[in-house]
Amino acid sequence: MGSITLMHYLVLGALLFCCGLLTMVVKRNAVGILIGVELVLNAANVNLVAFGRYRGAGIDGQAAALFVIVLAAAEAAVAIAIFMNFYRHLTTVDVDRGDLLRG
Amino acid sequence: MTMFAPLAGIWMPSPQDLRLFGAELSLVAAIVALLVLSMLFGRSERLGAGVALAAAVAVIFFCRDAAGLVDTGARAALTPPGAASMLVADRFTVFFKLLLALFLATIIWLWMTGAAAGRTGGEVRPVPAGPEFFVLLLTSMLGMSLMVATPNLLVMMIAVETASLPSYMLAASDRRSRAGAEAALKYVLFGATTAAVMAYGLSLLFGLFGTLDLPAIAAAVSVKGMPALGWIAMAAFLVGVAFKISAVPLHFWCPDVFEGAPVEVATWLSVASKAAGLGLLLRIVAAFGGDVPATIALPLAWGVGLVAAATCTLGNLAALRQESVKRMLAYSSIAHAGYMMMAAAIPPAAAGDATVRPAMAAIVSYLFVYLLMNLGAFGVTAMVAWSQGSDRLAAFTGLGRRAPWLAVPMSICLFSLVGLPPLAGFAAKWWLLAALGQGADRHSWLWWLVFVAVINTAVSLYYYVRVIRQMFLADDERLERLAVPVGGLALANGCAVLLLLLGTVAFGLMRDRSLAYAACLARAAPESVVAAQDRLAWNGGPEGMVVNGADRP
């Protein structure tokens, strides 16, 4: 095994993406699903930084990754606030309990 | 002045550039002002409404100003010389900003009507509390304005998030409501998921083409072809867009959120969020027009067409059995998004081709008409829900007698949603189908979309008329007349009158206007493709770059 190539990063990203999606579907806890989302976003970040580094387009990739990180943070903040609100009503964050609206 | 010397080399936007984006800037100013003012003067709802209304007026003013500036075609703006533009201003963006601003004003009107009714009537109804409601409303509008005004994938994503994050919170703005809490939870989780997938698609596209500038990507694709991974990346990116449009299979959030959220928010999301999503989709589709070869344009068109057909069919079918009118309207909004997407599926033939224009014009005019129809229908539903405490079908019983000035405009809006003449809904749908039929001269598969649209229209008649029947044919003598706030009457009847006028007298006017707006987008795209050819950063081209692991920095 020689040096680390672009391919390694991309495979890592893909793995992260799959783990993230799986987490979102499997977890019943809202925070768990949020963690799945973060995994997918980080997969994107890994890709962006790797591409930026290996394909040489200045710092575009890194800059984009920074934006994604910021978005992830904002999203987490909003999501947690909404979870709190949900918790106030049902004293749980089990997403399967939220099936009032359907049909 | 020596103090500013280091700044000399830094690019600064020209005053004209700033004028082009005066609408966005005034929204930002209003948001900041609202936050500061509520700190200074306390949490006043009226203050919030006033500032938001002022912001809407300012946006309309700046749009008028910008409309004069962009009259000659697309303009890249807020861009240092030589760089790819991050934001554009053209007639298309002006149209959307105007549409959003008008709609924002009517939503605030609706909110004020509800608030006034809540104060005097004492009925239990969700009044979103505090100025943050308006901060969120304005922020989501800022995001939506940006969504239609950028050719850059990263900015698109940021704009989508800027529009989505406040929307999640808006859905839960009535903190007493359990349904609202649940709606917001589903909304945020579904939205975060799609945003993450979108980001992943974006990262892959960046890797494949070395740029996030959409015209540059389109140019690269037309020169070098699209690798298989490119399609997957593209689809992943479009997931985020489809989420905003609530296209099948990313529509799941829509009915639940609309039912759980306060009426004002549901109305806002049903039109504004979808309009912005469609605008974004149109920009992407237009970028892949022009010189892009059919091997790339056609699968894209097919994908959009397939999703459109599925969206409007599923929306209509699911609406059939709804007992909650709000939920029925949510499904109907899914169906209408499907109709509009159909026109986006018409593949452009060649650079400067004319057929793309009627398609775009059809969507532009449909959006405007759709705004009126939905506003009217949701508005009446809100009045009924406020006074009856329920938005079930049963609450509409005998409305023709109990509140004729609500029942008649409601019927007009519903008939217009079906697409019956002489209402504007008919004209809009007619142009849409005509555009499809025209496109079908070259791509006969588009006839299938026409067929699906016509069948769906027939199906939709059933559930819209169900409401009308409930209002006029079912009656219960024991039910009393409804006290309806005057503001609500004005809103509903105003929408109905406009629908009638647009369907008859202003028929030609609407068509000419929308042609003008759409022509701009269609013209802008090919030009920017040519310009983008020079900006290709990835000289190696897409082929072999991912599989070839030997790439080294």
Next chain:
Amino acid sequence: MSSLELMLLAATVIPLGSFLLLALAGARLGKPLAGWVATAAIAASCVLSGLVVVRWQGMDAAARAAARSAPVPWTVLGDVPLEVGVNLDGLTVAVFFMVTFVSTWIHVFSIGYMAGHSDEIDGRSKFHRFFAFLSLFCFSMLGLVIADSLVLTFVFWELVGLCSYLLIGFYFHKPSASAAAIKAFVVNRVGDMGFILGLGMVFWFLGDLSLAGAARRFAEACGDPGSALRQAGPLGLDMATWLGLLLFCGAVGKSAQFPLHVWLPDAMEGPTPVSALIHAATMVAAGVYLVARIFVLLTPQALLVVAGAGCITLTLGALVAVVQTDIKKVLAYSTISQLGYMMLGMGVGAWIGALFHLLTHAFFKALMFLGSGQVIEGCHHEQDIRRMGGLWRRMPVTCATFLIGVLAIAGAGIPGTSVGLGGFFSKDEILAVAYSRVYGDGTHGARPHGSAAPAAGPWAMTETGHRSALTHAVPGVEHAQASAPLPALLFWVPVIVAYITPFYMMRCWWLTFMGRPRDDHVHAHARESALMVVPLVVLAAGTLVCGLVLFRPLVAEVAPAGLLAPTVDGHELHEVHHALMPIVGGAFVVGFAVAIALYARGLSLAAAIARRLRPLHRLLEHKFYFDELYGLVLVGGTHLLKGLCDLFDRIVVDGIVDALSASTVRLARFSGRDLDERVVDGAVNGVGRTTWELGGAAGSLQTGRIRLYILLAAGGVTAMVWLALAAGG
């Protein structure tokens, strides 16, 4: 837009504003005020249109042509552009002025008339509603007059129909009134169906819906022997003829021509001012106006049909009017008869004469209807002329003005001079043209319509001459019929009827106003109302003055090229009268004399004659049994059809079904029941049920579980991408 056009447009829109005001705030304005608002609006329109007439008179031909601006594009239907504009020409100006003038005075009259009528229904006054409808009618009628495209014409055409319906049924709590309203609406619908089909043909064959454009295209198409319009259609007529005839259907309905005349007498259920305005002066004349506007689209065969319909109508109307005893019914049938004269005039090519008659008729018929309204109102809603008599003492002004109307409709005048009332010129002009068309030109000194050249029949004059009298004879299209003489009946029947007209009008007038009072109760209470007398006097003055001096030149200037000598002077008209004098000059004297002789001593003599001629009298009394006939044919026909279908169902269908089911039972005993349920019921209910079930299925995906949503979305996106790539790639 030129200032003249703007003025006409403003004059059209003002009543619409009044309608909106009255519709929204009419109840608040209250009883007399709402009426005065409507009156002020139409009076403003009248003043505007009067100014237009004055300015129009002061302009030369070039200035008139320049005053008309290009139409404004509205939208595009397929490749056919739709444009809207003001059809500014002499005819428009004349008719516009007539409508606003007559309307204004009828509005004034209405205020007086409605004051004495109960207008409350369920305890709420409908007074403002009446004037709101009148305003809406004025707007629609004026819009119809200035419309310059067939589409616009159709829109306003339907609007005036709607107003007519609303006003006939104004007393909708009266079963007869609501039945009459429905009858009017339905009968008009039959005609309008033809109009719509005709519009479709114009759209399809000519591809231009503006009046001028359609005329131009029509001329071109008729000049080309290979064009689709020249192809033979049903009944051996070519498509061009059918196009004109279908459009004419609309006029048949609205102008109460045979065979769709049955609605007009019933329409008298409406308030009398409505009868005067809509069902005598303006709306019913719209049919004639339409024919005038589409005259250039009518082929000789089509014109022959027009003339035939007119001829039958004028005879029917006059004969039935002779025996009517309801004062409004007499006037209604005389209206039908006069409309028949106008149609006949159109059909024989007396374009100017017909329109001239339209304008004069509007004045004197409105006058007589208002007079009848005064009588009815004064006599406590008594409408039977047999119970009146001797009213001249009580209502001198009404009596005198009514007499002016009678003289006008009878065509009274001094033969050999140009002293006479409306009908004296207009009706005789129609007859003169009919004469020259029947017996060819040259036999008469008068050539009133310049029919010197044989090719100058209408067929060759299809080039529009809305302003410029551009004669454009299309080579090779002179039909044999173009110069062929018309059947002699088309001249002699109207001449005979010209003797009947003065008779029944004088009968009506004499029985009402002269003689001894036959009902003391009625006579004792009769009185005139000031508010209603003024309009009578004004309209009587109009009848005396307006006829010749104003209207005929205005109309004449617009006539399609070739129909007349470009300049019309009194001299020529004088010649016409001179020529016809021996035939119809004394008609009114004869008619009056017979009527007076019959009725001078009351009803007994007439009753004796009626007994002697019992079958004929009964035939007339029952209006030629048209209502009964239509009832029998349409209602009975429906029953017959039902019976036939039933029979067919029972014998053929049941037979087949029985045979099928028997064989099905035999061949597939086990699955027979399943087949029946699945196939027969399934075909009927299956689609609906499947849709319903699918709706349930679509909803059941929406479980409310967010995790499932994400899973389904992921699966869905994958499937979509795969499908799109598989199909498109």
